[in-house]
Amino acid sequence: MDDSADDETPLLGMDLPETAPQASSGPYRVLARKYRPQTFAELIGQDAMVRTLGNAIARDRLAHAFLMTGVRGVGKTSTARLIAKALNCIGPDGQGGPTIDPCGVCEPCRAITEGRHIDVIEMDAASNTGVDDVREIIEAVRYAAVSARYKIYIIDEVHMLSRNAFNALLKTLEEPPPHVKFLFATTEVNKVPVTVLSRCQRFDLRRITPDMLFAHFSAILQKEGVEAEAPAIWLIANAAEGSVRDGLSILDQAIAHADLDGGGKIGADQVRVMLGLSDRSAIGQLMATILDGDAGGAIDLARAQYALGIEPVAMVRGLMDLTHAITLAKVSRHDDPALAAADRERIGDWAQKLGFAPLNRLWQLLLKGHDEVLRANNPLEHLEMLLLRVIYAASMPDPGELAKLLEKGGVPATPMVAPAAPAAQGDTVAALPVDAPAAETPASALTIAQIHQLLESAGNHQLALQVYDHLQLLQLEPGLIVHAAAPALDGDFARRVGEALLKETGSRWQVRVGEGDARPSLGQMKAAKLADNGARIRELPVVKAALAAFPDARLVEDDDNRHRSNP
CATH class of the missing domain: 1.10.8.60 (Helicase, Ruva Protein; domain 3)
Structure with a gap:
C-alpha cells in the first residue's frame, strides 16, 4: 500500500478514532475522542454483548449483519470498529485469526484505528440516505476484500436511510457474499424496518450506571x-x-x-x-418553607434564586428530586453519594415525619407544575403560583387519613400550620401533614359531612348517598345519631350505618329515629344554597337584561356544582 495513504484527508462526516496522546504542542483532543475504547476490555458496561461476541468468534458462528442500538454515547460506533478489528486482526506475527482481543499492533488493527483501512468503509446514513448511496454498496460487495479478511461496512445512524434505500438493501443484507459483514448503529431502533431487524443480530447496549x-x-x-x-x-x-x-x-x-x-x-x-443546577441548600430551604406553610417565605426564596440566575424550571426539578429522595428514604432505598452529611440527615428527618400520601400529592402537583413552568411565557410567575398551590392544596387530608384519625378517637381541630390568608368558612387549609400524633379533639366535633365522606371513601356509595340526600339530623353525639323518619330510609338503614361506622372507626354507633325539629339534609342545604344563589343572580342588572331579551333562557348549574351536590 502506498505510504501516501497516511496523509489522506479523512472523509467528511466520519468521527475518526484517535491513538495514543499527542504532544502538548499539537491540537487539543477532547476527552471523548482521546479515551475512545480501543479494546473490548476498555468498553465499560457491555459485558453481556462482549461475552456473546467472544463466544461467536470462538465457535466460528459469526452473523453476517450486526445492529447496535442504545442511547447516545454508550459505544455503538466504537463497538462496530472494535468488531471490525476483531474480525480482521492477524496478530503481531501475521498468522492470527479472528479474536475477541485484537492485538492493536498489526497493520489491519492500526489501519482501522486510524480510519484508513480500505476494506472497512464507514458511511453516515444521515448524509447518505438515498437509493443511489445504497446501490454503490450493493455493487461493491461483489468484489472481495483487498487486504483484509472481511470487507466491513459500518453504517452509522442507519435509521436515517429512506424507505426505498432500506428496500434496496434487503436482498443483499439477507444473502451477502461470505467476505462481507454489515455493522449498523442507531439510537432510534424503532425507525428501522422490521424486515431489516430480522436480518441482523441485534445488541442493545445498556446505559452506563x-x-x-x-x-x-x-x-x-x-x-x-x-x-x-x-x-x-x-x-x-x-x-x-x-x-x-x-x-x-x-x-x-x-x-x-x-x-x-x-x-x-x-x-x-x-x-x-x-x-445550571439549583443549589441543594436553597432547595432544601424552599422545601422547608413549603412544609411549614410559609407562602411568603417560599416566594421570597424563589425570587432570590431567580435573581442569582437559577431558572424556575430548575427549581421545580430540584423540588421534585428532593421529594423523590425523601420518598425513597422512607423505604431505605435512597443512596446519593453526592449528598453532604447534613443533607442526608435532613432528608432522613423529613422521611420520618412525612407520610406517603402527602408525598405522593406533592409529587403529583410538582409534576404537573413542571410542564406548566416549562411552557410558560413568564416562568417565575407560574413558579410562584405553583408554590402557593402546593402549600395550600397539597395537604388536604384524604379520606384514608380521616379514617385513621377517627380510629384514634379524634380529628384535627385546626390546621398544623395556620395559613397566611383567612380561609372561607367551612374550608380546610393546611400545610403538608406529618405522621405525628394529631391533637386530641372531642368526637362531638365529627360532623355529618365527615360521616358522609367516611362512608364514601369506604366504598359504601349507596349508603353515603342516602345520608347526603335524606338524613335529617335531630341529634349527633359520640356514638349516637338520631334522625327524623324519611320514606327513603328503610328499616335496615340504621343497622347498615352502624355496622359501617363500627368497621371504619372501631367504635360502636347507635342510629335511631327520633321526633322533633330536624335539620335539613346535606342535599337539602345544598339545594337551598343554590336556590338562594339563583335568586340573587336573577336580581343582577345584567342577568335581568339577558332574561328580558331572551325570555326562554334559564339558569343552569355548572358541572362542578352538580357533581358536588350528587356525590
Whole structure:
C-alpha cells in the first residue's frame, strides 16, 4: 500500500478514532475522542454483548449483519470498529485469526484505528440516505476484500436511510457474499424496518450506571493529572444520564472551569453552577418553607434564586428530586453519594415525619407544575403560583387519613400550620401533614359531612348517598345519631350505618329515629344554597337584561356544582 495513504484527508462526516496522546504542542483532543475504547476490555458496561461476541468468534458462528442500538454515547460506533478489528486482526506475527482481543499492533488493527483501512468503509446514513448511496454498496460487495479478511461496512445512524434505500438493501443484507459483514448503529431502533431487524443480530447496549461512570471519570482525571472532589464527579456522572460521551464532554468543561476559577481542582459547587443546577441548600430551604406553610417565605426564596440566575424550571426539578429522595428514604432505598452529611440527615428527618400520601400529592402537583413552568411565557410567575398551590392544596387530608384519625378517637381541630390568608368558612387549609400524633379533639366535633365522606371513601356509595340526600339530623353525639323518619330510609338503614361506622372507626354507633325539629339534609342545604344563589343572580342588572331579551333562557348549574351536590 502506498505510504501516501497516511496523509489522506479523512472523509467528511466520519468521527475518526484517535491513538495514543499527542504532544502538548499539537491540537487539543477532547476527552471523548482521546479515551475512545480501543479494546473490548476498555468498553465499560457491555459485558453481556462482549461475552456473546467472544463466544461467536470462538465457535466460528459469526452473523453476517450486526445492529447496535442504545442511547447516545454508550459505544455503538466504537463497538462496530472494535468488531471490525476483531474480525480482521492477524496478530503481531501475521498468522492470527479472528479474536475477541485484537492485538492493536498489526497493520489491519492500526489501519482501522486510524480510519484508513480500505476494506472497512464507514458511511453516515444521515448524509447518505438515498437509493443511489445504497446501490454503490450493493455493487461493491461483489468484489472481495483487498487486504483484509472481511470487507466491513459500518453504517452509522442507519435509521436515517429512506424507505426505498432500506428496500434496496434487503436482498443483499439477507444473502451477502461470505467476505462481507454489515455493522449498523442507531439510537432510534424503532425507525428501522422490521424486515431489516430480522436480518441482523441485534445488541442493545445498556446505559452506563453512575457507579461505572464515577470510576471511569476518576481514572481519566488521574491520567490527566486533575484533582476533583468526589461529590463533583458524582454530579457529572448523574448529569451524564448513562452516556459516557456526554459525561466526558461535561468533564472537559469542568476541567476548563476549574483551571480558571478553582485553582485547578474541580469542586461540587462549581459543577453545580456550571450545569445550571439549583443549589441543594436553597432547595432544601424552599422545601422547608413549603412544609411549614410559609407562602411568603417560599416566594421570597424563589425570587432570590431567580435573581442569582437559577431558572424556575430548575427549581421545580430540584423540588421534585428532593421529594423523590425523601420518598425513597422512607423505604431505605435512597443512596446519593453526592449528598453532604447534613443533607442526608435532613432528608432522613423529613422521611420520618412525612407520610406517603402527602408525598405522593406533592409529587403529583410538582409534576404537573413542571410542564406548566416549562411552557410558560413568564416562568417565575407560574413558579410562584405553583408554590402557593402546593402549600395550600397539597395537604388536604384524604379520606384514608380521616379514617385513621377517627380510629384514634379524634380529628384535627385546626390546621398544623395556620395559613397566611383567612380561609372561607367551612374550608380546610393546611400545610403538608406529618405522621405525628394529631391533637386530641372531642368526637362531638365529627360532623355529618365527615360521616358522609367516611362512608364514601369506604366504598359504601349507596349508603353515603342516602345520608347526603335524606338524613335529617335531630341529634349527633359520640356514638349516637338520631334522625327524623324519611320514606327513603328503610328499616335496615340504621343497622347498615352502624355496622359501617363500627368497621371504619372501631367504635360502636347507635342510629335511631327520633321526633322533633330536624335539620335539613346535606342535599337539602345544598339545594337551598343554590336556590338562594339563583335568586340573587336573577336580581343582577345584567342577568335581568339577558332574561328580558331572551325570555326562554334559564339558569343552569355548572358541572362542578352538580357533581358536588350528587356525590
